[in-house]
Amino acid sequence: MSSGDRFICGIEIHQQLNTKKLFCSCESELSEESTDTYFRRLRPTAGESGLTDHAALIESKKQRGFRYQSPARVSCLVELDEEPPGNVNPDALDIALTFAAMVNAKIIDEIHFMRKIIVDGSGPGGYQRTAMVAVDGYIEISGKRITIQSVCLEEDSARKIEEKDGEVTYRLDRLSIPLIEIATGPDIRTPEEAMEVALRIGTMLRATKKVKRGIGTIREDINISLPGGPRTEIKGAQELRLLPMYVENEVQRHIMLTEIKKILSSRNVSADGKLEDVTAVFKDCQSKVIRGALSENGKVMAVRLQGFAGVLNGGDGKLRLGAEMAQRARTKGVKGIFHSDELPAYGIEQDIVNKIREHLKMKEQDAFVLCAEKENVCITALEAAVERAKEALTGVPEETRDPQPDGTSRYMRPLPGAARMYPETDVPPIMITSDRLERIYSNLPELPEETEKRLISKYGLNDQQARQIVREGNEDLFEKIAKDRSMVSIAATTFLGTFTEMEREGTNIGAISEGSVLEVFDSLKGSKFAKEALPSLFREIAKGVSLNDAVKKLGIGAVDESEAIRIIAGIVKEREKFVREKGTASAGPLMGPVMEALRGKLDGKRMNELLAAEIKRILD
């Protein structure tokens, strides 16, 4: 850290491995099968002191319990915590060891699985099994060293299916799919660097050829703080290209909260006001939200925040503590809250605002926040909002945040305290033998830069092309297609041009499976259609249409040559006068209508030849 640093950031990458599950022989696949559920309660375990944390116990009593679906093909009694775990999957451990070796980390001699206690139901046991496999490695990004603090092997969590009346249903398909967790040091200093680091680690993971691909198989956590400031974590980002935005937005949020703290500390501030019932003030109010709540026997409750005026929404929209408070309130089941910095608005008139100010005996610099709902809901929501207002006095609250598709993030829960890690007594420690290490080190996979070099020398790609193919993880697929040398340039165009273009248009490239890419190229080789048809074909396939259906739908089944000649002859005949006027130069303008009629059905070059021949025939 140097004094010029704007912020400090480290990331954690979670990558699913392409093996069976970590502690049993179940397939590591998701299932769309809904099954009967098993009901479970979880309660925090007594710590090593033998004592259960009272607050945690109260919290667990509030939970109504969890339901688990256990599709038989992809989960068994081990996932359901009805059978002790089996031995650690040796393939998964090998992949973690391999990756550790690739990032020059020190491999732990004897690996101990731990239970990370999490009682949100995402693991039926009430914990996630995790083991530290290696520490203290590094990677290099444009000559800069980024430390790899740890490489862990752990199990993925269960998949949340629905939440109803406080009861959460999970499916056990995803539970215990092996994950590698890679934590970098706090070495990242720019938003772009966060993405570069994630990209590099992702590429190295793929180089092992044993990781899962596709949506949700790799997830990033981002840890951010201002120099010397508290840390927040954005958990489970899936879209790499959004990482810089998450980082930048979070840094701005930290700066904003630090500014608010400064303002508040210069004022006489208190958030200890009493919640007051102000329903009477609203009896003639026309606001839809208020009317709706009151018609269902709700109340309007408000609370004074002494000295908070202008920070809830002020500084030309730069200070937005109100939004933070609203997020907290929403976690308690309300749609939203109103605060004085945004009123009058939403059908709440100035005279009502004045009456509330009067009722709460507010001074100039005071603010209020109000909520219209059933009384008990109002109380918990406003308490959460006030709690958040209080935290503003100390600056940035340490919390875990949920990444949003627009590059922002939302409050999820407080950052876990000192990790509650207990030994996993069902899994004996694993000694890493020297034979195993020797096998790992002598079979390290080709690094991405080596793959690039090979693509350049073997297929004649340029640096930039090779880098992009490897970076996007398409090298295997590319090589499979480029085995047939006549396909090299079409494959390169597809991966480097077509797919990039499609992605820019918003097409989900991830939905195109490797299998369907290979199928398309096989058909192309079999002259089922022309290469010009590829972009529209892939667009259809990305929508979930099969290759055959896409060909039919687009009407691009290849035509035989006599049919093509007949069509071209027709086009030329229609424009015979024009052809006779322009002579052979008419070929250029006529190519338009010909392409229109035959795109994707016939190779463009051949179209050109046939057109020229037809023009020549007429002129002759």
Next chain:
Amino acid sequence: MNESGELSKMLGSAGADEGSVISLTIGDKEYEGVLMSHRDDIIVIKMKSGYNAGFRVKKGDSVKVIGKPATKVHKTQEHKMKNGLPNIVLIGTGGTIGSKADGGSMRPGLSAEHFLDIVPEVLDVANVKVRNIISVFSENMNVDHWKEIAKATEEELNNGAAGVVISHGTDTMGYTAAALSFMLKEISGPVVLTGSQRPTDRPSSDAPGNIMASVRFCASSKAAGVYVVMHDTMNDDSYAVHRGTRVRKMHTSRRDAFRSVNTVPVAHIDASGKITFKDDITAASKRTAAYTDMEKRVTLLQFYPGMDPALFKDVIMDSKGIVVAGTGLGHVSNEMASLFGKAIGKGAVVVMTSQCMNGPLGMDVYDTGRELRKIGIIPVSDMLPETAYVKLMWALANSKDTDEAKRIMNTRLSYETSDRRTVDVIW
């Protein structure tokens, strides 16, 4: 560092105890953490991240103590008694339910008070007194332990307890339940054995639910007798009350491992504590009386094809009682039958049960069965082999001669057999 003891010496001279914060230098790397354990040349430390990791210590590596062990304070919470609630005694005997993580595996050693810490809500339905008498895994339970438990139970019931809950390892809980069923010939209240299939060191343990259901049953029912209360299904909201003589552990790991055999469970308890009885209960005696004498020279044998009498001759001829789990309706080979005949001739009592477990014996159906009866083997209908084993020990010790013991074996004392089996019995 191959010689064992060298690492111990290194740790000793550095003054490093378990729990000390140490700095470990291995080669050119340095690691900091809390010393958890060590063996051979491996030292296990808990690193700042909370992870445990084992490092191989070689010659030239070093250890430095940088912090003292944090003192562990075990505070048992104050539990206040409430007026008007029944008094229940919780007797701890060990087992998974009474085990804690120690040095990387589970060992018995948790006090029964611990249960009040993990299930404080039992105090809403009863005033619970805790009494630890044994701390063993149930495979190490023996006849003397059964006696000890029976006497403690007798004492507590006679001292005014409305019921007794016994926490027990699940492996042999059925045997202890059967033993108590016969020993507590007069019984004034409910005695419930319970345990856990999943240890209490995990948030998903079945122990809290089982204990809560057991205490509820004891607190609210007048059903005198010995029962086992455990999960009825894999859901944490459904519990079955089994008779101590009819219950068997039928799965190694599932929480619903316990099943009543040849009968329905006595009652069902739901998550709210509602008890639904499905079978008769015994009227309570005024006082509890434990008859704990047991004949230890009793053998439990499972017959198998090709069983060689020569291998078993000494065992059988040395036993005063033998329970055989025969095949099907109650059969053994002719060779084994003649060996049993010799034992009977010498005064032993030989009892037949079925290794099918489900269904009664039928020793009049085939010649083999009739022959075995002629020899003097005693069939005990649909009694579980383990229950028959325990009952035979008790019968031999509580009768004046073998004839009386045989009569006892054929007399229903504690619901150990049924005279009819209905279609609602799950098997």
